[in-house]
Amino acid sequence: xxxxRLLAPRTAGLQVSALREILKVANRPGxxxxxxxxxxxxxxxxxxxxxxxxxxxxxYGAAALQYDATEGFGPLREALTGYLAxxxxxxxxxxxxxxxxxxxxxxxxxxxxxxxxxxxxxxxxTYLGALQAxxxxxxxYVCLEADDQGVLPDSLERVLAAGRIKFIYLVPTxxxxxxxxxxxxxxxxxxxxxxRHDALLVEDDPYSELRYMGSDLPSIKSLAPDHVVYVGTFxxxxxxxxxxxxxVAPEAIRRxxxxxxxxxxxxxxxxxxxxxxxxxxxxxxxRQLPLIRDLYRPKLKAIxxxxxxxxxxxxxxxxxxxxxxxxxEGIRGLDTSAFYRAAIERNAAFVPGKYFYPGPNQGLETMRxxxxxxxxENIDRxxxxxxxxxxDFHQVDLRALR
Amino acid sequence: xxxxRLLAPRTAGLQVSALREILKVANRPGxxxxxxxxxxxxxxxxxxxxxxxxxxxxxYGAAALQYDATEGFGPLREALTGYLAxxxxxxxxxxxxxxxxxxxxxxxxxxxxxxxxxxxxxxxxTYLGALQAxxxxxxxYVCLEADDQGVLPDSLERVLAAGRIKFIYLVPTxxxxxxxxxxxxxxxxxxxxxxRHDALLVEDDPYSELRYMGSDLPSIKSLAPDHVVYVGTFxxxxxxxxxxxxxVAPEAIRRxxxxxxxxxxxxxxxxxxxxxxxxxxxxxxxRQLPLIRDLYRPKLKAIxxxxxxxxxxxxxxxxxxxxxxxxxEGIRGLDTSAFYRAAIERNAAFVPGKYFYPGPNQGLETMRxxxxxxxxENIDRxxxxxxxxxxDFHQVDLRALR
Numbered sequence: 062x063x064x065x066r067l068l069a070p071r072t073a074g075l076q077v078s079a080l081r082e083i084l085k086v087a088n089r090p091g092x093x094x095x096x097x098x099x100x101x102x103x104x105x106x107x108x109x110x111x112x113x114x115x116x117x118x119x120x121y122g123a124a125a126l127q128y129d130a131t132e133g134f135g136p137l138r139e140a141l142t143g144y145l146a147x148x149x150x151x152x153x154x155x156x157x158x159x160x161x162x163x164x165x166x167x168x169x170x171x172x173x174x175x176x177x178x179x180x181x182x183x184x185x186x187t188y189l190g191a192l193q194a195x196x197x198x199x200x201x202y203v204c205l206e207a208d209d210q211g212v213l214p215d216s217l218e219r220v221l222a223a224g225r226i227k228f229i230y231l232v233p234t235x236x237x238x239x240x241x242x243x244x245x246x247x248x249x250x251x252x253x254x255x256x257r258h259d260a261l262l263v264e265d266d267p268y269s270e271l272r273y274m275g276s277d278l279p280s281i282k283s284l285a286p287d288h289v290v291y292v293g294t295f296x297x298x299x300x301x302x303x304x305x306x307x308x309v310a311p312e313a314i315r316r317x318x319x320x321x322x323x324x325x326x327x328x329x330x331x332x333x334x335x336x337x338x339x340x341x342x343x344x345x346x347x348r349q350l351p352l353i354r355d356l357y358r359p360k361l362k363a364i365x366x367x368x369x370x371x372x373x374x375x376x377x378x379x380x381x382x383x384x385x386x387x388x389x390e391g392i393r394g395l396d397t398s399a400f401y402r403a404a405i406e407r408n409a410a411f412v413p414g415k416y417f418y419p420g421p422n423q424g425l426e427t428m429r430x431x432x433x434x435x436x437x438e439n440i441d442r443x444x445x446x447x448x449x450x451x452x453d454f455h456q457v458d459l460r461a462l463r
Numbered sequence: 464x465x466x467x468r469l470l471a472p473r474t475a476g477l478q479v480s481a482l483r484e485i486l487k488v489a490n491r492p493g494x495x496x497x498x499x500x501x502x503x504x505x506x507x508x509x510x511x512x513x514x515x516x517x518x519x520x521x522x523y524g525a526a527a528l529q530y531d532a533t534e535g536f537g538p539l540r541e542a543l544t545g546y547l548a549x550x551x552x553x554x555x556x557x558x559x560x561x562x563x564x565x566x567x568x569x570x571x572x573x574x575x576x577x578x579x580x581x582x583x584x585x586x587x588x589t590y591l592g593a594l595q596a597x598x599x600x601x602x603x604y605v606c607l608e609a610d611d612q613g614v615l616p617d618s619l620e621r622v623l624a625a626g627r628i629k630f631i632y633l634v635p636t637x638x639x640x641x642x643x644x645x646x647x648x649x650x651x652x653x654x655x656x657x658x659r660h661d662a663l664l665v666e667d668d669p670y671s672e673l674r675y676m677g678s679d680l681p682s683i684k685s686l687a688p689d690h691v692v693y694v695g696t697f698x699x700x701x702x703x704x705x706x707x708x709x710x711v712a713p714e715a716i717r718r719x720x721x722x723x724x725x726x727x728x729x730x731x732x733x734x735x736x737x738x739x740x741x742x743x744x745x746x747x748x749x750r751q752l753p754l755i756r757d758l759y760r761p762k763l764k765a766i767x768x769x770x771x772x773x774x775x776x777x778x779x780x781x782x783x784x785x786x787x788x789x790x791x792e793g794i795r796g797l798d799t800s801a802f803y804r805a806a807i808e809r810n811a812a813f814v815p816g817k818y819f820y821p822g823p824n825q826g827l828e829t830m831r832x833x834x835x836x837x838x839x840e841n842i843d844r845x846x847x848x849x850x851x852x853x854x855d856f857h858q859v860d861l862r863a864l865r
Contacts, residue, residue, distance in 0.1 A: 062661055062690065062713060067629060069578040069600065075722045102525030110528065114516040123504030126512065126702035161563055161706075161728040168727045172599060176471040193726035197574060198471065227469060259464055288464065300528035302733030304563075311464060320477045324595035325570045326563040330732045331704030 071197050080189060080416045083401075087410035093443040095364075095430040096410040098237060098385065104353045104433075105300045106345060110336075113345070117335040125335045131323045133159025133307070134331055137338030141307060144341055148269075149283035150291060152309040158318055161329045163267060163294040163306035166318070167194035168325065170263055170290065173317040174227050175200045182220050182229040184212055186388075186417030186424055188237045188265065191230055202419040205229070209379065211236070211243030214250035221258040228261040228290075233281055235268035235384025238417045238429035242381065245278055252284035261314070265292045270350060272383035273358035287311055295337045297385075298346060298353065303333040357385075363437035364430060367444035373452045385433045388414065391451070395426040400447075400454035409446035473599050482591060482818045485803075489812035495845040497766075497832040498812040500639060500787065506755045506835075507702045508747060512738075515747070519737040527737045533725045535561025535709070536733055539740030543709060546743055550671075551685035552693060554711040560720055563731045565669060565696040565708035568720070569596035570727065572665055572692065575719040576629050577602045584622050584631040586614055588790075588819030588826055590639045590667065593632055602629070604821040611781065613638070613645030616652035623660040630663040630692075635683055637670035637786025640819045640831035644783065647680055654686035663716070667694045672752060674785035675760035689713055697739045699787075700748060700755065705735040759787075765839035766832060769846035775854045787835045790816070793853070797828040802849075802856035811848035 087096035106113075117125050121136075132138070138154045145152050160166045167190065175181065177199035183191070185204040192202075203226065206216035212231060220226060231251075233243040243251070255262050264281050282291035294306040310318060322328070340346055364387055368378050375392040391397065397413040404411060414427025428447075432440055489498035508515075519527050523538075534540070540556045547554050562568045569592065577583065579601035585593070587606040594604075605628065608618035614633060622628060635645040645653070657664050666683050684693035696708040712720060724730070742748055766789055770780050777794040793799065799815045806813060816829025832849075834842055 062663060062715060067576055067663060067716070068719065069574070069576055069581070071578070072575045072719055072723075075575070075719065075726070099530045102529055105525050105528045107520065107525050107528065111513075111517045111520050115513045118509065118513050123507050123509055124704075126507045126509065126704040127504055128501045128698075128703045161732075164727065164729045172471070173474045173477070174469055174471055176473070179471070190726070190729065197723070197726060261464060261469060296530075300734075301530045302526075302528040304728060304730070304732045313464060314469070317470065317474055317477065321474075321599070324477070324592070324599060325566065325727060326706060327566050327592065328706070330563075330706045330735050332702075332735065333732050 071199060074196055074199065080412065083410070083412055083416075086405060092405070092408050092410050093435055093439045093446075094410040095432065095435060095440070095443050095447075096412045097431050097434055099434065100297055100301060100385070101356060101433050104356055106340070106349050109345060113336055113339055116343070117332070117339050120339075121335055125332050127331060129328050129331045129334075131319050131328045133157065133329065134334035134338060136342070137334045140338045140341035145309065149279050150309060151286065156309055156312075156315065158308050158310065158315055158322070159329050159334055160306045160308060160322065161326055162296060162301070162304045163265060163292045164190055164194060165306055165322065165326070165329070166290070166292045166308040167191050167263075167265070169318045169321040170228070171195040171198045171200075172321050173314070179227045180225045182217070182226045183419065184231060184236065185419060186238050186414060186427070187230065187419075188232055189417055191265065192419055200227075204419070207241070209241060211241050211247060212251065214247050214254060217251060217254050221254060221260050226260060228263055230263045230265065231281070232265045232267075234266060234278065235271060235381050235386070237268070237384075238386055238412070238414060239388035240379040240381035240384050240386040241388070242278065248278060248281050248284060252281050255281075255285045255288040260288060262289045263292060264289050267294045267297055268384040270298050271354065271357060271385065273354050273361055275382035282309065290314060295340075298350060299337060299340050303330070303336060305329060305333045305337045357433055359437055360432045360435070360440060363440045364432040364444060367441045371445045371448035373448065376451075385431055387430045387432060389428045389430060391426040393426060397426065397428040400450040403450035403454055404447045407446040407450060409443040409450070411447055473601060476598055476601065482814065485812070485814055485818075488807060494807070494810050494812050495837055495841045495848075496812040497834065497837060497842070497845050497849075498814045499833050499836055501836065502699055502703060502787070503758060503835050506758055508742070508751050511747060515738055515741055518745075519734070519741050522741075523737055527734050529733060531730050531733045531736075533721050533730045535559065535731065536736035536740060538744070539736045542740045542743035547711065551681050552711060553688065558711055558714075558717065560710050560712065560717055560724070561731050561736055562708045562710060562724065563728055564698060564703070564706045565667060565694045566592055566596060567708055567724065567728070567731070568692070568694045568710040569593050569665075569667070571720045571723040572630070573597040573600045573602075574723045575716070581629045582627045584619070584628050585821065586633060586638065587821060588640050588816060588829070589632065589821075590634055591819055593667065594821055606821070607631070609643070611643060613643050613649060614653065616649050616656060619653060619656050623656060623662050628662060630665055632665045632667065633683070634667045634669070636668060636680065637673065637783050637788070639670070639786075640788050640814070640816065641790035642781040642783030642786050642788045643790070644680065650680060650683050650686060654683050657683075657687045657690040662690060664691045665694060666691050669696045669699055670786040672700050673756065673759060673787065675756050675763055677784035684711065692716060700752060701739060701742050705732070705738060707731060707735045707739045759835055761839055762834045762837070762842060765842045766834040766846060769843045773847045773850035775850060778853075787833055789832045789834060791830045791832060793828040795828060799828065799830045802852040805852035805856055806849045809848040809852055811845040811852070813849055
């Protein structure tokens with residue numbers, strides 16, 4: 062069949078992610094991969110999952126296997142109200158919509174809000190999955206300026222003043238890919254700016270529970286509740302394979318998200334939702350979270366100390382207090398893709414940072430390093446090999462910088 | 464916030480389904496509902512689910528909880544190749560894409576194929592979930608003519624000859640809502656017509672395993688493999704709450720379905736997929752299917768005999784050999800919505816058939832009756848009450864017909 066005749070115009074805009082190819086290479090045997098973006102399997106509460114399932118099946122019986130409301134499984138939504146209240150987010154059961162991972166929220170947001178050519182304000186670099194969710198609907202991205210403390214509120218102010226932005230998409234805490242966190246003063250200013258311009262923020266928050274040091278910061282949702290779609294997930298605090306996420310959205314948005322979701326997947330797995338609900342209400346999360354943080358804290362320390370030890374001059378990197386990623390920037394003119402292959406040959410993988418930008422030729426000098434999958438020893442080895450690859454490739458340039 | 468300013472143009476086309484309200488009323492305590500479209504909870508293999516989960520967790524460990532490939536969980540795709548081969552569908556592991564319910568295929572099909580104003584050929588009435596999946600992308604529906612043996616091949620021929628159809632959507636076996644099945648001779652002609660016009664059929668097949676009498680028919684996919692996206696689901700043979708479906712699509716379509724799915728939900732629940740795979744490969748489906756058929760067969764007999772006993776003259780109905788629905792048609796000019804309220808007051812619920820048509824004022828004289836949820840005794844009672852409501856409301860008209 063002639064697929065070019067069949068495909069909708071929007072389909073040409075769906076690009077095969079080159080990142081997928083990189084991640085395939087990164088999974089080759091013998092490779093130490095800092096390329097992925099997935100939680101360590103040891104972070105899952107595997108030992109209790111069979112018991113959790115038995116408990117859910119005995120509590121809900123066939124209802125755990127039956128069709129359910131598009132909005133979500135009642136007991137999970139109820140458990141989330143308490144969980145969110147403890148995070149400063151006030152949401153009644155009815156205000157919480159369960160989705161198939163946080164990706165499910167992003168797709169629905171794109172579908173109901175983005176008309177072709179509409180402007181969406183983002184950080185650059187940003188979470189690639191959000192771009193993949195939005196792209197089919199044909200947005201035009203407006204990039205907000207940012208530094209190590211995250212988005213500059215003045216930049217948001219300028220962009221909103223132009224009056225054409227449909228919504229803003231941010232990952233304020235331990236961002237993917239940079240690991241950066243927007244500080245408290247900026248959160249307050251961003252919340253105030255959203256309210257003054259009556260603008261909508263999609264606040265994607267998969268990582269805030271993964272804080273290994275420092276103090277929690279309030280979500281922007283808690284500061285401007287009527288102007289934020291808050292997006293959460295169980296992927297990093299329970300298990301990503303269950304594909305259970307959720308959002309708390311202003312009513313006017315939420316009703317359309319539900320209608321959209323009904324056409325996309327009817328509802329999220331009832332069994333997965335019931336397991337997530339039991340995990341919350343049975344006190345399992347409270348017991349598991351300290352274990353997850355204890356697992357990742359030394360890995361974060363290991364990568365930061367390896368970067369300081371091995372990276373040649375001219376490189377800087379983020380110093381996150383949590384999350385899964387560290388962001389490395391080389392001098393202008395450097396192209397990390399150029400020594401990516403050399404690192405692979407040394408059996409160490411990373412992701413060149415350019416893949417996290419919406420446009421071409423952006424962030425060529427950057428790279429994303431994940432620290433949740435490898436052991437501390439392997440993190441040290443991998444950073445050393447990446448540093449050697451960078452140094453070999455740019456030997457003359459980098460020496461000149463010293 | 465002003466949501467009208469925020470919403471994309473396509474969003475206005477997403478209609479709140481009035482059917483949802485009907486189904487809410489149908490779930491009131493004391494109601495005997497023939498309105499739903501869901502399998503009986505007794506059809507689920509509830510007793511083995513805890514053991515199945517234990518077995519999956521011990522076989523795959525943390526991999527059953529981890530992120531997985533968008534295409535689907537390997538062991539499930541492998542198990543499906545054998546299952547499909549037994550149904551006459553030849554598909555390699557790589558040709559099978561796992562989705563979040565069959566709804567996930569329909570959404571992806573709409574997204575990659577339908578441009579605004581593109582023509583999609585459908586049966587009318589048809590599965591409402593398909594229309595909900597396609598509508599956001601702005602199709603124009605072209606209705607194929609049909610009779611009790613399903614779509615008329617001549618009608619398909621005429622519609623394809625015009626050369627503007629993007630794809631055809633059919634539920635050839637025990638259709639929702641009519642219960643009708645396209646007979647063998649027509650399947651052969653439809654397959655031949657698809658091939659001659661190089662046209663694409665989306666064959667949605669959730670019910671063919673639910674055959675209580677008569678002989679299996681070949682899928683259209685098995686007759687024209689290069690021109691059909693075959694859509695299957697575990698919702699009726701395992702449990703709908705797991706949200707595991709799949710499709711076998713020509714390569715040119717499949718690669719775009721995968722890219723689309725990546726933006727929508729990354730992948731379907733790994734645990735749900737692992738359970739479905741184990742259910743197939745462990746021989747559990749083989750044991751469960753006869754139980755499911757034995758559960759539903761007497762219910763089908765009960766509804767057909769109650770319809771013959773109670774319905775006043777002027778009504779005709781489909782006589783399916785399987786599935787979940789019987790379709791009732793009154794005389795032209797009748798409006799089943801008119802006595803719907805009276806039936807509800809008698810504690811018997813059905814769905815007026817007009818909700819299953821793409822346009823207004825179609826199928827006013829029809830209704831859909833589900834027979835999988837109620838007991839045989841309750842099916843008899845509900846049909847009696849619906850018949851009484853119809854008779855009371857149209858007393859004069861119906862007497863005049865006798």
